[in-house]
Amino acid sequence: MVWLSLDKTLGESLTRQVYLQIRKQILSGDLKRQAKLPSTRLLSSELSVSRNVVIEAYEQLLAEGFIEAKQGSGTYVAGGAYLEKGEAKGVRTRVPEKVVAVQRDIIDFRPGVPGLDLFNSNKWARLAQRVYQDASVSSFDYQAPEGIAKLREELAAYLQRSRGINCHGDQIIITTGATQAFVLLAKLFLADGDEIIMEDPTSLHFPAIFAGRGAFPHFLPVDDEGLVTELLPADKKPKLIFVTPSHQFPLGGILPVQRRIQLICYAREKGCFIVEDDYDSEFRFTGPPLSSLHELDPEHVFYVGTFSKALIPALRMGYMVLPEAFVEKCREIKRFQDIHTPALEQLILAKYIEEGMLERQIRRVKKIYRQRRDVLIQSLSDAFTDQVAFYGITTGLHLVAEFKGISLNDILLERLKEAGVQIYPVESYSFKKGLHQGKAVMGFANLSLEKITEGVRRMQTTIVG
Numbered sequence: 001m002v003w004l005s006l007d008k009t010l011g012e013s014l015t016r017q018v019y020l021q022i023r024k025q026i027l028s029g030d031l032k033r034q035a036k037l038p039s040t041r042l043l044s045s046e047l048s049v050s051r052n053v054v055i056e057a058y059e060q061l062l063a064e065g066f067i068e069a070k071q072g073s074g075t076y077v078a079g080g081a082y083l084e085k086g087e088a089k090g091v092r093t094r095v096p097e098k099v100v101a102v103q104r105d106i107i108d109f110r111p112g113v114p115g116l117d118l119f120n121s122n123k124w125a126r127l128a129q130r131v132y133q134d135a136s137v138s139s140f141d142y143q144a145p146e147g148i149a150k151l152r153e154e155l156a157a158y159l160q161r162s163r164g165i166n167c168h169g170d171q172i173i174i175t176t177g178a179t180q181a182f183v184l185l186a187k188l189f190l191a192d193g194d195e196i197i198m199e200d201p202t203s204l205h206f207p208a209i210f211a212g213r214g215a216f217p218h219f220l221p222v223d224d225e226g227l228v229t230e231l232l233p234a235d236k237k238p239k240l241i242f243v244t245p246s247h248q249f250p251l252g253g254i255l256p257v258q259r260r261i262q263l264i265c266y267a268r269e270k271g272c273f274i275v276e277d278d279y280d281s282e283f284r285f286t287g288p289p290l291s292s293l294h295e296l297d298p299e300h301v302f303y304v305g306t307f308s309k310a311l312i313p314a315l316r317m318g319y320m321v322l323p324e325a326f327v328e329k330c331r332e333i334k335r336f337q338d339i340h341t342p343a344l345e346q347l348i349l350a351k352y353i354e355e356g357m358l359e360r361q362i363r364r365v366k367k368i369y370r371q372r373r374d375v376l377i378q379s380l381s382d383a384f385t386d387q388v389a390f391y392g393i394t395t396g397l398h399l400v401a402e403f404k405g406i407s408l409n410d411i412l413l414e415r416l417k418e419a420g421v422q423i424y425p426v427e428s429y430s431f432k433k434g435l436h437q438g439k440a441v442m443g444f445a446n447l448s449l450e451k452i453t454e455g456v457r458r459m460q461t462t463i464v465g
């Protein structure tokens, strides 16, 4: 008799439990080839379940070749379904319950995550339904690599309204997140041995994209106003300069116009291009977004935006505004990457912008982010008094807090984690080490006010005692 134990309180259906348990016994050899399985009637009565539960489980095992039915004689374990146990190495095991419980409770100040609970998925779903219903049959076909014309037009108008960017839809390429725009630019401009200038500190992933093309990132320091343009090297011949002028990632500085001009003059003199990563400037708390670098010289700046912060990262929707001369080459590279970014999502997003929902959503969540930021600043100030200072608080989904005289080393970070709170040292985003000790990047957009105050309380107990 096969030995099975069903648990009706589990989320898993009874059919699946029967299927999985028999399958496991066959794979492990506990049920040998040609062993006869009990009839569905017998097994269902043994297990006190309806006969259909067992019939369906048997049908699945039959379909997958684990068992075979012999006319008039019953159901048997099929041959060749025993799998010798592999080495345990590399096999994933279930995480112990206790660890899961602790991890679930961690208050995570990870930067770069918008308020996921603030995305109105019902609204999006209703729009999606309308878009799918109204879509022409041809919209289900392959589409152009640069993206759906309607979205590019809506975006051009939106960028004009919100960022003063003067461009035509034909100069826009829709990308699978900003990340893909950087990959396209790396392919467009970089080859083995080329140089590129990047900010230090910077995002963790982007230097690898450029280095992956064989280019050498040359890191320039950042202060509270962003890239220190005075240090742009006269003796280098970079192909690209990667900057976050509206909200330096992660330190938060806003590049003043003098530095912007210096940067553009340098790019012109060197005959190179600037990549403007404008990832979260929609969320400027003290007024409308600042003007872009692109506006100053659209022929030398590739402007990259994303909906990962304004909406949600899972959409994987980004875009690039580029000088017309490069559009054709870029669309060809994009074609060989993924043909195009999912087109029906693009149609939904186009409608979302056309109907004013994007701007309404940004206005709505900006107020909430501002509250979250204020509560974070207030509770950190209460907890650490004059031992804490803040940077980059006027824009975006994160700020930088400096804990004076405190080294955010691995031991302290581990203790914080054990206390149920996670923060991210600026040093981990830095290539030149030792310049930002005590500074932490703290994302607040995806945490409720209660979580923020509780997170800071845990920090206080661990750090101050």
Ligand SMILES: Cc1ncc(COP(=O)(O)O)c(C=O)c1O
Binding pocket: 112, 176, 177, 178, 179, 180, 203, 244, 249, 277, 279, 305, 306, 307, 308, 313, 317, 318
């Ligand atoms: C500095 C910076 N730019 C851009 C992005 C957006 O990337 P994506 O649009 O691919 O999600 C991120 C993501 O965290 C980021 O940290």
